[in-house]
Amino acid sequence: MIQQAEQQDALAAATLALLLWPNHTVEEFTESMTHLLKDDNAAIFLAYDHDKAIGFAQCQLRTDYVEGTDSSPVGYLEGLFVMDNYRQQGYARQLVAHCEQWAKHMGCSEFASDCEWDNTESLQVHLQLGFTEANRIICFTKKL
Incomplete structure (x- = not known):
C-alpha cells in the first residue's frame, strides 16, 4: 500500500x-x-507492508533548469528507497507512479531524477522505471 505522508x-x-x-x-x-x-x-x-513503512519516495517541483527537459516546473524524484527484503516486488514502481501522478496534478508535463555517476544500481532502477538518460556531467567547486 502506498500513502502520501503527513506530519x-x-x-x-x-x-x-x-x-x-x-x-x-x-x-x-x-x-x-x-x-x-x-x-x-x-x-x-x-510504501507499507501492513503497518510497517518499508519504502519512501520524495518528490518536489523544480523551477530551475532540469537537464534534458523543456518545461517548468518539472516534477523531480529527489529520493527513492525500498528496504532490501521488499525489493523486486513493485514497491519502487508504485512509489514513483504516485510521485508522477502528484507532479501531473501540480501541472508538470515532465518528470526527472538523477543519481551519482558510479551508482549503477540506481541507474538500472531508473531505466527499469522508464527514465531515459539525459546527460552525464562532472561538477566542480572551488574555494574563494
Missing part, C-alpha cells in the same frame, strides 16, 4: 531516508521531512 509520518520517512543517506542523523532528517511535509511544492510517499 505524523515525518519520523518514519526520516528513518527510511537515513538508510538511503547514512551520512546524516535521524534528527536532521526528521527536521527536514517535517519541513518538506509543510511545503506545497514537495511530497513524500510511503
Whole structure:
C-alpha cells in the first residue's frame, strides 16, 4: 500500500531516508521531512507492508533548469528507497507512479531524477522505471 505522508509520518520517512543517506542523523532528517511535509511544492510517499513503512519516495517541483527537459516546473524524484527484503516486488514502481501522478496534478508535463555517476544500481532502477538518460556531467567547486 502506498500513502502520501503527513506530519505524523515525518519520523518514519526520516528513518527510511537515513538508510538511503547514512551520512546524516535521524534528527536532521526528521527536521527536514517535517519541513518538506509543510511545503506545497514537495511530497513524500510511503510504501507499507501492513503497518510497517518499508519504502519512501520524495518528490518536489523544480523551477530551475532540469537537464534534458523543456518545461517548468518539472516534477523531480529527489529520493527513492525500498528496504532490501521488499525489493523486486513493485514497491519502487508504485512509489514513483504516485510521485508522477502528484507532479501531473501540480501541472508538470515532465518528470526527472538523477543519481551519482558510479551508482549503477540506481541507474538500472531508473531505466527499469522508464527514465531515459539525459546527460552525464562532472561538477566542480572551488574555494574563494
